[in-house]
Amino acid sequence: MALKSKLLTDISLKGLDIAPSQVRGAVRIVPLLRRQVHGDLRLLRRSYDEDITVVSLEGEMTKPGMKYFSYVPHGLVMSWSDDGSPVASFGGQIVKPDGKRLDCGCASVRLMHRMAKRESANQLRFLPLHLAMEGFLSLFFSGPDIAWSEYSRYALSHGLGSRYETAVSGRYIAGLEDALRVFEIHSRQVGVLVFVAEALASAFVVPTPEDYRALHTSLLEDFYSDLIYQYGLLYDTTLPMDVSVDESKINSLADLRGAIAKMRSDWASFQGFMAEGLLQRELHSQRVYTAGPFVLQRFMTNLQLKHENYIGEAIARETGEIEYLKIYRLSEAQTRRAYLLSKLAQYNWNLDATAKALSHTREEFVCRIEAAGFGYLLNQQVRDAARKKVKKS
Known part of the structure; x- marks a missing residue:
């Protein structure tokens, strides 16, 4: 070993x-x-x-x-x-x-x-x-180290907040x-x-x-x-x-x-x-x-x-x-959540850079964050814009 x-x-x-x-x-x-x-x-x-x-x-x-x-x-x-x-x-x-x-x-x-x-x-x-x-x-x-405009005030002040798993x-x-x-x-x-x-x-x-x-x-x-x-x-x-x-x-x-x-x-x-x-x-x-x-x-x-x-x-x-x-053993949902957080941290919580690394558009990546239960990290304007564009496409 x-x-x-x-x-x-x-x-x-x-x-x-x-x-x-x-x-x-x-x-x-x-x-x-x-x-x-x-x-x-x-x-x-x-x-x-x-x-x-x-x-x-x-x-x-x-x-x-x-x-x-x-x-x-x-x-x-x-x-x-x-x-x-x-x-x-x-x-x-x-x-x-x-x-x-x-x-x-x-x-x-x-x-x-x-x-x-x-x-x-x-x-x-x-x-x-x-x-x-x-x-x-x-x-x-701790969440984003840089005050990116896409993130909510809560995320910038409290990071991930109260995390839980079942x-x-x-x-x-x-x-x-x-x-x-x-x-x-x-x-x-x-x-x-x-x-x-x-x-x-x-x-x-x-x-x-x-x-x-x-x-x-x-x-x-x-x-x-x-x-x-x-x-x-x-x-x-x-x-x-x-x-x-x-x-x-x-x-x-x-x-x-x-x-x-x-x-x-x-x-x-x-x-x-x-x-x-x-x-x-x-x-x-x-x-x-x-x-x-x-x-x-x-x-x-x-x-x-x-x-x-x-x-x-x-x-x-x-x-x-x-x-x-x-x-x-982590469930698939737990793995997805940890994977998304690890990728965001790898790219300094930059949404566009992380989305590109995962071969997503910005809007697709925002929706993926929402599906994983981390939508509260983003401000409402970013979330609404992503839903609207994905729905149209």
Whole structure:
């Protein structure tokens, strides 16, 4: 895996083995087994019971007073050692209160500070997937740097304003809860690749098998794009895949062992190929926290329209080995919004230059911005003129 200043530039399964998948309905779960468990990094789930969580983002390269609102069912607490020694069991550690709880009558609210907060010398609490989603929402958030006349006063004063995205809880993905309940957990298993109707829905990796057993059901508390939810409703089975041993070539136990080893290798290669939309894909990563020999970072794959695109977070060693990984697959609408914002930022928010780069007329590009939900960034005169000209043509 290529590394640049300890930041991931792609995702690989270095140090992990892919085991044969298990299928139930449209859900395929592929176990990931760690070859060498170091033990110098551990993850613990900290559950929350509130209806909504408000996270203050001050100090995280955001505007003063910026806050993140979402339902947050749990956080993760990472503990590490700087010298490679095993981390003490979590049963002997002191659990600190996290944030404040408010009872508002109709709903309960938890107030928290920062997406990733250091709690002691070698302990950090962060909010899984929300860390990645907050980074996604903050992309190009400040809006135009130049006061172009085409933009509204709101855009020039407040940038993108209140950005939001919607997602679906894993409990609503058809068949996922049953699959997690009945599937076998291997002795060296530290993660999974989850496919719904053969579409990669999640990749989840933790440092140790003990951590994975404790966090196995947390996949139900993660959020998924509406695309995965729809796949779960539309399909009730996976594609047929048959890998078998040619009996005519088996003349001894050694032949049988070799044939089974080859079959498992073929399975691993094929299942890795199924996740090619994530694996070895160019990443844009951002460092969140350096914890001794580990770096907590969030990332986004290079955006490609009509292709799978992901955001996520990872903890990697100095060697590039991934100790923690969690991803979220962007829907096509989310990809389009991020793509448009990235192109506008690339051309300094100049409408004409961006439209030309995308092979659009100015009016077509304005209508595309409207369709993506960003029409409020433009002044009304520009929007009306574009609608009128497109309607005539």
